[in-house]
Amino acid sequence: MTTVAAAVVELLAEAGARRCYTVPGESFLSLIDEVDRHPGLQLVSVRHESGAAFMADADARLTGVPAIAMASRGPGSSNLAIGVHTAHQDSTPMIVLLGQVDSQLRGREAFQEVDLTAFYTPITKWAVTAERAEDVPELVARGWRIATSGRPGPVAIAIPSDFVDAEFSGAVPPPVAEPATLDTAAVEELAGRLLAARRPVAIAGECARPARDRLVAAAEHFGIGVCTSFRRQDAFPADHPNFLGHLALATPDATVDAVTGADLLLVIGTRLDEVTTQRYRLPAPGTEVVPIGRYGHGGIDADPADVLAALARRGGPARPVDWTQVHGAVDAWSTPxxxxxxxxxxxxxxxxxxxxxxxxxxxVTNDAGNFAAFLHRYWRFPPTTTQLAPVNGAMGYAVPSAVAAAVAAPERTAVAVVGDGGVLMTGQEIETAVRLGAPVVVLVLQNGMYGTIAMHQARDLGRTSGVDIGLVDLVRWAEGLGAAAYGVTDARELDEAVRRAVTGRRPAVVAVRTDPDIITPTATLTGLLERVPV
Structure with missing residues (x-):
């Protein structure tokens, strides 16, 4: 005889989960204990539930296997929600276990009670509250299948606190999702359409990243020009002649024109979100669109890696398309x-x-903020560099996600690129990195303001309000959390500070005082303020 908590933890470990991120709560004590005692799982205690969810999101994106995020009842579950929404919009598989009030107290607005099914339904693929203790393992198994099937995403299972210690003797079906079979006839038909197309273009996203080499091979064989979707810059090498740019908040005209002029557009492993489509202006009317991936909107419903591999293996001579002009324009636009x-x-x-x-x-993990425009524009992603960034623009993502990356892949160097607004939201997770010995580097662009909002206010109103951030001594702050810290106020100090942080193999913060007037790559705050009559 075992308990519900033990059955759930064993099930998750057998399915492939390796880490659980949480702020401990009294409504799931036995779950915490079972995770900590299991030899195949690591319990990561963090400083805030938003950090737990961001870490679980980053872990799953990096490894391809769902991580677990746990939170307790109303306050903890509310804090966790921002990272779950991030996973939902980013199509990241995640298992969210939520402690709930005792079953006999539900529905009476008990201490910290929230209807967690109603709360989490809009930001997950599936949300459910267990009604009987014996149902919990099966719900978790079903949740794993849902999270990893079709378009990946988070699932949330609320467990009343009196259920976790209940005895369990049932059998649990395996949680592994059934793989989709590849329709070889559909792939062959697509190959014919690619060969007939004059200007075939692909938009590559999150589910194309594991198949980057296969995408390169298919692009070379069929002459496909490739753009990357918003904050998925690592899906295709920036130095490849078929690279046509990154569809972001600021995008070169040459990239937009290439997508607009495509007569065949492949959408590989991504959804066509607002930013990627440039506020839904793309694809252009009349463009033939073929989705590849399990996103439920037609096309070829299969793992993009399998489809791309089949295309790359196809015989016959390569059909080159000259993308030199577009690639050159993107290169010039991206020169610092x-x-x-x-x-x-x-x-x-x-x-x-x-x-x-x-x-x-x-x-490289990046936060939301005006500083990110410089990263997106000037960072040229090598073929082996990974990017983790939230398409929903959640501030506070970079530091927790970099900590998770350093925990999940300690042999690689994880760097969070963040503004002072974001680092002051979740930078306390540096303590988590110090405690775990995770050698994360946090690179802070400190301009003393919420820069994105200041930009919008200056452009639209001709004045700013509520955007100031005090010039915190981030060096002393970071040292207080146990990290190495380097302050930079002059560009000549940059190389040495970054080099020491990257090679030090311990948690480190590089705080750079950046010019607050340089608000975007193409505008100054002063210039924007002067354009609008007050």
Whole structure:
């Protein structure tokens, strides 16, 4: 005889989960205990539930296997929700276990009670509350299948606190999802359409990244020009002649024109979100669109890796398409400026320094904020570098996700690129990294404001309000959390600080005072304020 908690933990370990991220809560004590005691699982206690969810998201994206995020009842579950929403929009498989009030107290607005099924339904693939203790393992098994089938995503299972210690003697079906079979006839038909197309273009996203080499081979064989979807810059090598750019908040005209002019558009392993489609202006009317991946909107419903491998293996001579002009325009657009800044370090110089010192197999996580425009524009992703970034624009993502990356892949260098707004939201997870010995590097572009909001206010209103952030001494702050720390106020100090942080193999923070006036790669805050009459 075993308990519900023990059965659930064993099931998750057998399915392939390796880490559980949580802030401990009294409504799931036995689950915490069972995870900690299981030889195949690591319990990672974090400083805030949002960090737990962001870490689980990053872990799953990096490994391809769902991680577990746990939180307790109303307050903990509310804190966790931002990272679950991130996983939902990013199509990341995640198992969310939520402690709930005792079953006999439900429905009476008991202490910290929230209807967790109703709360989590809009931000998950599936949300459910267990009604009987004996149902819990089966619900978790079903949740694993749902999270990893079709378009991946998070599932949430709420477990009343009196259920986890209940005895369990039933059998649990295996949680592994059935793989989709490849329709070889559909692939052959697609190959014919690619050969007949004049300007075939692909948009590659999150589920195309594990098949990057196969995508390169297929692109070369069929002459496909490849764009990457928003914050999926690692899905195709930026130095490849068929690379047509990154569909982001700021996108070169040449990239948009290439997608607009495509007569056949492959959408590989991604959804066509608002940013990728440039506010739903793409694809152009009349463009023939073929989705590849398990996103439930036609096309070829199979693992993109299998489809791309079949295309790459197809015999016959390669059919080249000349993408030189588009690729050259994207290259020129992505070249960092050479000028200096007056009121601090130029943000582009920070990105250039990171590019010089990060190993080719590094992991870059980035937060939301105006600083990210410089990363997206000037970072040229080598073929072996991984990017982890939230398509829902959640602030606070970078530091927790980099910590998870350093835990899940300690042999690689994980760097969080973040603004002072984001680092002051979740930077306390540096303590988690120090405690676990995870050698994460946090590169902070500190301009003393919520830059994105200041930009919008200046452009639309001609003034700013509520955007100031005090110039916190992030060096002393980081040292207080146990990390190495380097302060940079002059561009000449950048290389040495970044080099020491990257090679030190311990948690480290590089705090760079950037020029607050340089608000985007193409605009200054002063210039925007002057354009709008007050």
């Amino acid at each position: 400026p050479a000028g200096d800044a007056d009121g601090g370090v130029h943000p582009a110089a920070v990105i250039a320094a990171l590019h010089r010192h990060l190993p080719p197999d590094g992991i």
